[in-house]
Amino acid sequence: MAATFETVEQVRALDKYKYGFVTDIEAETAPKGLSEDIVRFISAKKEEPEWLLEWRLKAYRHWLTMAEPTWSKVQFPPIDYQDSYYYSAPKQPGDGPKSLDEVDPKLLETYEKLGIPLSEQKLLAGVAVDAVFDSVSVATTFKKNLEEVGVIFCPISEAVKNHPELVRKYLGSVVPYGDNKHACLNSAVFTDGSFVYIPKGVRCPMELSTYFRINAQNTGQFERTLIIADEGSYVSYLEGCTAPQRDENQLHAAVVELIALDDAEIKYSTVQNWYPGDEDGKGGIYNFVTKRGACRGRNSKISWTQVETGSAITWKYPSCILQGDNSVGEFYSIAITNNHQQADTGTKMIHIGKNTRSRIIAKGISAGKSDSTYRGLVRIGAKAEGARNFTQCDSLLVGDKCGAHTVPYIESKNRRAIVEHEATTSRISEDQLFYCRQRGMSQEDAVALVVNGFCREVLQQLPMEFAVEAQKLVGISLEGSVG
Amino acid sequence: MSTETFTEHYGALRDALPGQDLPWLSRLRADAFARFAEAGLPTPRQESWKYTSLRPIEKAGFGADGAPRACISIDRAPSLLPSASDHHRLVFVDGHHRADLSTVGPLPEGAELTSLREMLAKDPAWLEAHLGAQAQDDSQALLALNTAMMMNGFVLRLAKGTVLHDPIEVVHLGGAGEGPLAYHPRNLVVLEPGSQATLIEHHTHMGEQPYYANSGTEVTLAEGAVLHHYKLQADALNAFHTATVHAEVAAGALYDAFGMTTGARLSRNEIAVRLAGEEANCHLNGAYLVRGEQHVDNTTRIDHLVPNTACSEIFKGVIDDKARAVFQGKITVHRDAQHTNGHQLSKVLLLSDQAEIDAKPELEIYADDVVCSHGATAGDLDHNALFYLRSRGIPEKAARAMLIEAFLAESVHNIAAQGLCPALMSSIGHWLADRRGDL
Secondary structure: OHHHHHHHHHHHOOOOOOOOOOOOOOEEEOOOOOOHHHHHHHHHHOOOOHHHHHHHHHHHHHHHHOOOOOOOOOOOOOOOHHHOEOOEEEOOOOOOOOOHHHOOHHHHHHHHHHOOOHHHHHHOOOEEEEEEEOOEEEEEOOHHHHHHHOOEEEEHHHHHHHOHHHHHHHOOOOOOOOOOHHHHHHHHHOOEOEEEEEOOOOEOOOEEEEEEEOOOOOEOEOEEEEEEEOOOOEEEEEEEEEOOOOOOOEEEOOEEEEEEOOOOEEEEEEEEOOOOOOOOOOOOEEEEEEEEEEEOOOOOEEEEEEEEOOOOEEEEOOEEEEOOOOOEEEEEEEEEEOOOOEEEEOOEEEEOOOOOEEEEEEEEEEEOOOEEEEEEEEEEOOOOOOOEEEEEEEEEEEOOOOEEEEEEEEEEOOOOOEEEEEEEEEEOOHHHHHHHHHOOOOHHHHHHHHHHHHHHHHHOOOOHHHHHHHHHHHHHHOOOOOO | OOOHHHHHHHHHHHHHOOOOOOHHHHHHHHHHHHHHHHHOOOOOOOHHHOOOOOHHHHHHOOEOOOOOOOOOOOOOOOOOOOOOOOOEEEEEEOOEEOOOOOEOOOOOOOEEEEEHHHHHHHOHHHHHHHOOOOOOOOOOHHHHHHHHHOOOOEEEEEOOOOEOOOOEEEEEEEOOOOOOEEEOOEEEEEEOOOOEEEEEEEEEEOOOOOEEEEEEEEEEEOOOOEEEEEEEEOOOOOOEEEEEEEEEEOOOOEEEEEEEEOOOOEEEEEEEEEEOOOOOEEEEEEEEEEOOOOEEEEEEEEEEOOOOOEEEEEEEEEEOOOOEEEEEEEEEEOOOOOOEEEEEEEEEEEOOOOOEEEEEEEEEEOOOOEEEEEEEEEEOOOHHHHHHHHHOOOOHHHHHHHHHHHHHHHHHHOOOOHHHHHHHHHHHHHHHHOOOOOO
């Protein structure tokens, strides 16, 4: 497959952090800082209806009263929320581009460096890309193909205009605005993100994907994604992120909400390789993400797969609320930390309905002076008869200056539920390394091979387009950690 | 949570507490109380108390009593060991030492087994050096409260190379007072290099009154020392029991602990072990059977501070009715503590629809050459096993009882003091026999 080959080539070119460039595009930026006026400014810019502005303001006012969450194992200086820009959009001629030709050529150039050849999207094995460049979607492809089957895939700001009834019904229904401080901030100032609606009985004909990118300096990115899979539908959604190299920490507080109705299935895959900071821990993205899916319907299924290699700090717990009877939640995760990165990630599986099942496979790899924590909750409600959970978290340590931690919470209130949790921590076996070295592999290649084997269970869950890139990333992320 | 009740107790008892004439001890108490007053009783808002609320203790309105009353009319206290066996016994009633009920046989040279009060009279300098030595980090409010209010307890001190072959049994009887009482036993175990002992704590009750025992135990094991430490907590179902153990284990030493809980309305066993020397080893095992509205909390913390240390931890529980159990186990492997072996397991049987387990098995690892694992399971009895027994003509109730017994027997039979097994097994048997008929 040509596209896959291209991906491989591009990833191979990632010598260090290839994506460390800044495109010089004049941003139309709101003044620095956060206030009600900024919230109103964003809302006005987006030409939002009154109810959404009200919702944002409610969130903002609530945010002011909320304390910073301190329970996670990550450490960073207090965030100065007034020192960030909350809105920046790439300048566009007129009302926005009508075709690729109208898109700022510099943007296209950036995408090319990123490996998103918009013009060759159709070749990219059926992937439709809703590319988000600094908070505003600039181009959407494959829209027509999707429209034919009734799938709505558009920037959320567009959905607010064209499908207000859907947005109003579901926005904040999984992650309420007051959920946690970061989600609350997102609710107040979210600028854009993707909206997906799959109608009844439709199997989405292609993998949907978005590339997020943080560009203008000091711009926090507040994406809001909402995916609704109506009865009997199926969708696979891919999210990949890169960000330019930068010295100042950037805040990213995204919210992703998934809703699966009866017999629906959502597969959500993420490869996250934002700028992790340099070797001394300077710079890097703060990635505070709230992702949650609700299996509302019977026999519904939500599956999260994530490969977390980037960001200075990752704070992320993609969760499933298993409300519908027989619903299934899955969480497959690889978190790789190197240098001074800190990752506190995991999942929550809340079993409410009968015969609900969940499966958690989390692999953590720490190298350098990094810390990686798995933090997860499995809660079996009193009515979750026959619920079943299996959790496995394995940690791999590379070097003696890093840390790997496991903090699972297991709460069971039903005797007819079975909960199993197991976790191990170890380092790469000397024997395995020796075996590879003996066959002429370099130390780094040998480590990458062993680590890939360690992660295989999760990598297998990724869609083809991501799997190749992810495998390569696993090796790249650990560069410089051995030898 | 408010500290009012205990502030009152402290004010009323301060002058009656033992050792008030010793400046170092009064200072120790005053400092500890200040820490407690500042921190207050722990609440579920604190991470390590997430699943356990002490509000019922606050509500119960416990009183404190300073002077030991001599008139409690019992002539013998129950024993967990076969009566024929030789062993040493210390008996405490409502926290007060009862010399008349205790029997300490001839001890080998270098061994000392006595009460905290007697030790204060005899060798305050030694106590000054050891009391509070392991509990430095009593940021935990309950241990600070214990330090401030400690009245009595047992002291075991073994000189270098002393091996005590006969087990020591310490019996705590509660509920004998005329009103609800709170007391704070403080125990001290110091084993010098190469010494060995077996310690059995039995907590039970004799009266009707509710009581709250908040004990603190410090264990110091020097190089190559071995302590087997067993505990059966069968307190009254209207009693409250919180126990904090701080142990430090030096090179080549072994701290082997097993605790079984069947009693108390609310209990919390908090054990913190520091493996501070190479080849130090610790076993922290436990079993619990709870029902009604009981709440049992086992919280452990094991710190691997140096290379080549090992720990293993297995807790098994059976939860019935509306009872709730909490298991929080944390293993920390510190920087450079290479070649650590750490294994932890929590297994729970839920017998009723309202039973609840909250488990938090935690690993925190900062060294790479380690093998650490933990596991946790919760569920009903194995249906296949049940079917196997039923198909062989065993009635369901008996089959269930057999499986529950077998589930716990595994951990009981693994203990080193085999003399104790029959008593532990029979307490499991009694518990099963007392279960309501609707098995």
